[in-house]
Amino acid sequence: MDFELSDEQGMLKDSVERFVKDNYSSEARAKLADSEAGFSEDHWKMMAELGWLGMPFAEEVGGFGGGAVETAIMMECMGRGLVLEPFLATVILGGGLVTEAGSADQIEAIIPAVIEGNMKLAFAYAEPKSRFDLNNVETTASKSGDGYVLNGHKSVVYHGTAADKIIVSARTSGNAMDEDGISLFLVDNGASGLTRRDYRTVDGQRAADFTLENLKVGADALLGVEGKAYPVIEKVVERAIGALCAEAVGAMQQANEITNEYIKERKQFGVPIGKFQVLQHRMVDMYMEAEQSKSMSDMVAMKLSLEDEKERKRAVAAAKAQVGKAAKFVGQQSIQLHGGMGMTDEYSIGHYFKRLTTIEMLFGNTDYHFKKFAELSA
C-alpha cells in the first residue's frame, strides 16, 4: 500500500508543472481562451515533443505504456493551469476508443498520428435527450451496401471543432436505452452529410453540435464489433472520469492557494480578512474537500486497472461524486471569499470556478454518480 510516486512519475510531474508554469500564466490562459481556436497549436506540438500525447499508449504503437496513474499526474498538473489543449478529448477519449476497439489497421492509421500531434479526435456520445446516459443513443446507423448511413444529432462534443476525426456512437439495432446495439464510427470532420455548429463553453473551451443527415460511411469506418460498443465506451469513459477527477483536484488545489493568498493580503476594517474566523473555517472546509478529493482521485487512478468490474465502477462513481461535490463547493466559495474581485473576468479565480462547474457536469454530475454508487452498493 503506497501513495508515493516512482522516480519516473516524479519526473513526469515536474515536466508538466514546468510546462504549466512557463505557458499558463493567468493572462496567457485568458488570452488563449478568448482566441478563436481556444487553444494553442504550438502547445500541442510541444506536448507531442515531450511525449505526453503518447503516454497512455502501448509501446508497440509508439507510446510509453503509461497507465491511469500517469494520466492522473498529468491531468492534475494541467488542472492547476486550466490547460486548454484537447488532451482529454484526443488522447484519453479518442485514443482510448481506437486502441480498445479498433482494428490493427485503424490503430496504425490513427494512434501514431495522435502521438506525433498530427491528428486530433473528439468523441460524440451525447444527444439532446440522453443527459448522462451513455446507452441512451437515438442516432441510427443503417446498413447500406458495404457501409452505413448515419442519421441523428450529437450534442456538446468537446473539441468537436478542432478534431480531425469524430468518433460517433450510433445505434445499429435495438431501442434507445438498450446497451446492446450501439456501434462506434470514425467520421471525418467536414464529411458531407455532417453539419457542425461551433460554440464556446462556459469554461473557455470549444464544443460543437453535429447534425448527421444521411451521412454515408464505408465499412472501414466501423470501430470495433457492430452493436457491441457499449462496454468499450463505458471503460474508456471510466478512464476519462478518472482523468477529470485529477484535473479537478489540481484546479481545486490551485483555487484554494489563490484564495488563501488573497485573504491573507486583502484588508478590511484594518486587518487581513483571513483573520476573520468564519473565513478561516470556510477555507479549512475548502482545503478538506480538496484533500478528500485528492485521496479519491489517487484511489481511482490505482483502481482503474482492477479486473473486478463492480469494485472498479464503484470506485469511479464514488470518486466522481466526491469530486463533483467538492468542485462546486470550492469553486463557489472561492468566488465568495474574493468578494467583488472574484466576480471579474480579469481575475483568475472565476475561471477556476467555471471549469470546476463544467467538470461537475461532465460524464454525469454528482447526483448521477451518487445514484450509480448506490445501485452498485445495493
Place this chain on the structure above:
Amino acid sequence: MDFELSDEQGMLKDSVERFVKDNYSSEARAKLADSEAGFSEDHWKMMAELGWLGMPFAEEVGGFGGGAVETAIMMECMGRGLVLEPFLATVILGGGLVTEAGSADQIEAIIPAVIEGNMKLAFAYAEPKSRFDLNNVETTASKSGDGYVLNGHKSVVYHGTAADKIIVSARTSGNAMDEDGISLFLVDNGASGLTRRDYRTVDGQRAADFTLENLKVGADALLGVEGKAYPVIEKVVERAIGALCAEAVGAMQQANEITNEYIKERKQFGVPIGKFQVLQHRMVDMYMEAEQSKSMSDMVAMKLSLEDEKERKRAVAAAKAQVGKAAKFVGQQSIQLHGGMGMTDEYSIGHYFKRLTTIEMLFGNTDYHFKKFAELSA
C-alpha cells in the same frame, strides 16, 4: 393579512407563560420527568381550572371554541418549558378524534370529563411495521355478535400509560395500506385482552406498547363510521402536527436563548466564547431556523381551517418539514455550543435537544414530509 394576536389570544399567551414560569423551572421539570408518572396531576387540574383543556372544544360541550391558532399559542408556550402533561395526547388527538367522529352520546360521555381534567386519552395508531404511514394498519377488528374482536400490536403510544381510554385504529376490511376499511375503537385502559408495556421515551415522556389479543368490545366502542376513519385520522393528525410545530418553535426559541446566554457568559482564552465569529454565525443560523419555523408554524395554524384540502395538506407538510429540519439543527448545535456542559443531564439544554429530536420523528419525520410536499406539488 395579519400575524398579530387578538386581545383574548394575548391574554391566553400570558396565562400559559405564567404557568410555565411558575411551575417549569428546569429543576422542577427534571424532577417531574424522572418521577414515576412523568407528569403532575396537580398541573393537570390547574390546566383544567384555567380552562385550557376545553380550549379547542365547541361551546355546546363546555369548551371555549378556540381554533388552531389558540392551540398554537398554548403549545408554543408549553414548548418553552418542555411541559410534560398529556395535553396533545388527550385534548388535541383524543379529544379531536372523539369530537370529529364520535356520536352525540360518546361526545357527551367523554368531552366534558376531558375538559374537567377527569379523563385522559391516548391515540394508538402506530404499529411495528407502519413507520409513519397512518393507513398502514394491520391490527384487525372482526365483527363478533354486536361488537368486535380486536387483535394486533400498537406501538409507541405516547401517554398510553396514563390514559383512561385508548383510541385504537384497526382494520375492519381491506388490506394493510388501504385507506378504506380503517375504523376507530374506544378501549378502556386495562380491559381484558389488552396487554400494556410501559416505558420511558428519550424526551422524558411516557409511552406504551399495547398487545391486543382477542380483545372484545361492544358496538358502542366504535368511534365513527365503520371503515371510514382514515379521513378523520388524517384531519386530527394534521392538527396535532400544527400543535407540535408550535411546541417545537417554543422549544427552539428557548434553547436559542439559553445557548445565547451561555456563550455570552462562558469564557475561554480570556474572552466570552460568544466573541468568536464562528459561534456568532452559528447562533445566527440557529436564530434564523427558529424564525423560519415560527413563520411556518403561524402559517399552518392559520391554514388548518382551510377547506381546500390540497392547500391545507401542503401547508402541513411544508411546516413539519421546515420545523423538523430546524429542530435537528437547533437541538444539535445547542449542545455543541455548550461544549461539555451541554452533555450533562443536570443542565437544561440537553432536554431541549431530546424533545426536539422526538418532535422531528412524531407523525412523520422531515424526509417523510418533504416527500409528501413533493407529491402534493407535482
Place this chain on the structure above:
Amino acid sequence: MDLSFSKEDLAFRDEVREFLQNSLPPDVKDRCDRGLHPTREGQIRWQKILHEKGWMAPNWPKEYGGTGWSITQKYIAAHEFGQASAPIATPFGVSMVGPVIYTFGNQEQKDQYLPRILASEDWWCQGYSEPGSGSDLASLQTKAVRDGDDYIVNGQKIWTSYAHYADMIFCLVRTDPKAKQQEGISFLLIDMKTPGITVKPIYGIDKENSLNEVFFEDVRVPVKNRIGEENKGWTYAKFLLGNERTGIARVARSKRQVVRVREIAAAEMSGGRPLIEDPDFIAKLTRIEVDLMALEYTELRMLSMLANGKKLSAEPSLLKIRGTEIQQRLTELMVESLGMYGAPYEPERDYAGRNDIHPGPDYAHGPMAEHLYLRAATIYGGSNEIQRNIVSKMVLGL
C-alpha cells in the same frame, strides 16, 4: 392572526395582473424571465410605461409621486411583478437616491431630480464602493475639496453597476480628511457628463459589462449638489442602506424560478424518464420550495409587524441571507436541469464567430448567464457574512 386578503386587495391584485398582461413589452419580459441583464432602451421604455400608470415609485410618499399603496398592496404588486417576470425599476434612482433626496434634500433638489427619476429621464448610478473599501465602506478615500462654489473631486469608485448607462451618480466623498472615518464624509450628486469623469468597464465572470470603475480627476461639482450638511453624508448613506430592504428577499422572482425549473425538468429526460420524476432532483427542488415558503411567510410576518407599527432591527438581514441563498440554489438547479446543455455559453457582446442562439433548447438560453451573475448576490449589498455579523450584534447582542 389572519392570512386572507380583503376584497379590495383582491381587486387590486386583478388590476396589477391585467396591467402587466396588457402593458409589459414581450421583449422586456423575455429577458427578465431568462435572467438576462436588461437593455438600457428596454428598461427605460418599460419604466416610462410604469410612470404613465403612476406606478413608478410604490415606496415614495404620495406628495412626491408615490402610489399610496398599503403594505399589503405593495406585497401583492411585488408578487405579481415577480410572477409575470416584469422588471422592477432600476433601484439606483427610485429606491436609493430618490428617498435620500425627498428626505434630506432641499426644495430645489427635490424639484430638479425627483420628477426626472419618475420619468426615467436620468439613469442614476451609485458611487459607494472603492478599491480599498468593500465591506468596510466607511474607509473610502475619494476626496472633495472646496473651491468657491464648487467641490473638486478626485478619486475612484468601483463595482459601479450600469455607470456606462448613467446620467447621474450619487457619491460618497471625503470632505474632512482629518475627521474620524464615518465623520467627514459628504453626499454629492454628480452629472456623469462633467469633465474629468472616466468610466472603465469591468467585465464580469459572465463576460458581460454591468459593472464599472469610475475615475474622478479634478471633477468640479457645484456645492448646491450636496445633499444636506457637509460631513454628514454618512447619516444619509446609512439611511439609504437601511432603506434598501423592500423586496430584498425576491420571493416572487424565486417563485417564478421554481415554475421554470419545473417546466425545464418536465421537458428534460434522465434515465429514459422525465427529470421531474427523479427523486434526487425532486428532493433538492422540494427543499428549496419549503425554504422559500418559510421565507415568504417570514417576510409577511415582518410586513405585518410594520403594518402594526412595530420597528424591525436587523431582521431584514435574514431576508437578504436566505433570499440570496435560495436564488443561488435555484439557478444552480436550473443549470443542472439542462444536463450538458448547461455548458455552452457565450456572452452577448460582439466578437468573431459568436453564436446568437444557444445550441440547446430555447430554455437553455439564460440559466448559465444568471447562475454566473448571481454568484454576486451573496456578496453585494453587504455580503452574507457581514449580514450575519449584523444579526449577531443587533439581534443577538453577541
Place this chain on the structure above:
Amino acid sequence: MDLSFSKEDLAFRDEVREFLQNSLPPDVKDRCDRGLHPTREGQIRWQKILHEKGWMAPNWPKEYGGTGWSITQKYIAAHEFGQASAPIATPFGVSMVGPVIYTFGNQEQKDQYLPRILASEDWWCQGYSEPGSGSDLASLQTKAVRDGDDYIVNGQKIWTSYAHYADMIFCLVRTDPKAKQQEGISFLLIDMKTPGITVKPIYGIDKENSLNEVFFEDVRVPVKNRIGEENKGWTYAKFLLGNERTGIARVARSKRQVVRVREIAAAEMSGGRPLIEDPDFIAKLTRIEVDLMALEYTELRMLSMLANGKKLSAEPSLLKIRGTEIQQRLTELMVESLGMYGAPYEPERDYAGRNDIHPGPDYAHGPMAEHLYLRAATIYGGSNEIQRNIVSKMVLGL
C-alpha cells in the same frame, strides 16, 4: 502508487480475523456493536485476552511490549477490530499515559507502570480538563505545593471519563503559580485510593455515568510520581495530545455502522416497502458512505506519508473533524431508520419500573444511547471548532 497488500499482510489479516472470531467474548462484542458503554469487568476481561495474545499495545515500541507491527499492519488490525465490533483497549492507559511514561518517565516508573498497563491491572483516567478550562487547557488551576518528598494537591478536574472505574489518574497540576500559563505546569501520576480524592458522577444526556468530577483536597502525592521535570508538564501534555491520533477517524467502526444501518433499513418498512429502497434514505446513506470512503483513503494517504518518512502537521485534525461528523451522521441515520421505535429510551442504571428490554425490535436497543453519547464526539479531544482553528493556523497559515 499501489493499493494492494502484500502476501504477508494478507496472512496477517487472516490471523487477526481468526483471533477475533475465536477469542472475542460475545457479550463484549454485543455491547460494542450496539454502541453501548463497556462494563468495567467486560473491558478488562477482553484486554487480558489481548494481552495474552501480545496485542495489547500495537503502538508501543517492542522493547516495552509493543507488537512491532508495520503501519500497514496496524491499519489492517484496526480495520478488522472495527468490522468485528471488537473494543479497542481503553485509551487512557495504553494510548495516553503509557507513551508518556516510556518516553519521559524514569526507569523506576517504566518498570512500575508499563507492565500493569499491559496486564490491565491499573485502569487509568485523565485529569486534564477543569471547570474553567475546556478548550483553553493551559488555564488550569489545580495546584500542587511541594512539601518534603510529596506534593500537596488541591483543586478539581472535570469530564473525567471512567474516573469511577479508575485505579490511577494522570494529572496536570500547577506547580508554579507565578509562571506564564503554559509554564509552571507539572505532570503527576496519582493513585486514586489516596486520601482526599473524591469522585462525583456526572450523568450525561444519555442518563448514564461515564463522566465524573474529581476533587482533590490536600492529596499527598510522592514527588517520585512526577513525570520528567517540574514545571515542564506542558511539554509532556502536548506530546500526549499529538499522540492521540491513531485511529482518530474511526473509519472501521463507521464502516461497521454502515452495515448495521443497511441491515436495519432492510428490516424496516416505509410506505409498504423496505426502507432501504426509499430513495431519500439511500441518498443520505450513500453520501455518508462516499464521505467515509474518501476519509478512509485520506487516512491511508497519511499513513503512506508516515511510512515514507514524511512528517504530518495538522492533517490529523482533518481525520478528527470528518471522522466525528460521519460518526454523528451515521448514528443519527440509524435512529431515523427505527421510525417511532427510535423514541423509547431508558438508561441502564437502576430505578423503579425500568425496562431491561427495548419494546421494539432487538436492533432498536443501542442506537439512541449512542446517538446521545456521540454528540460529544465533536466536542471532546479538542472540539471541531478548535481543530479547524488548528488547521487554519498550522496548514493554511491564516
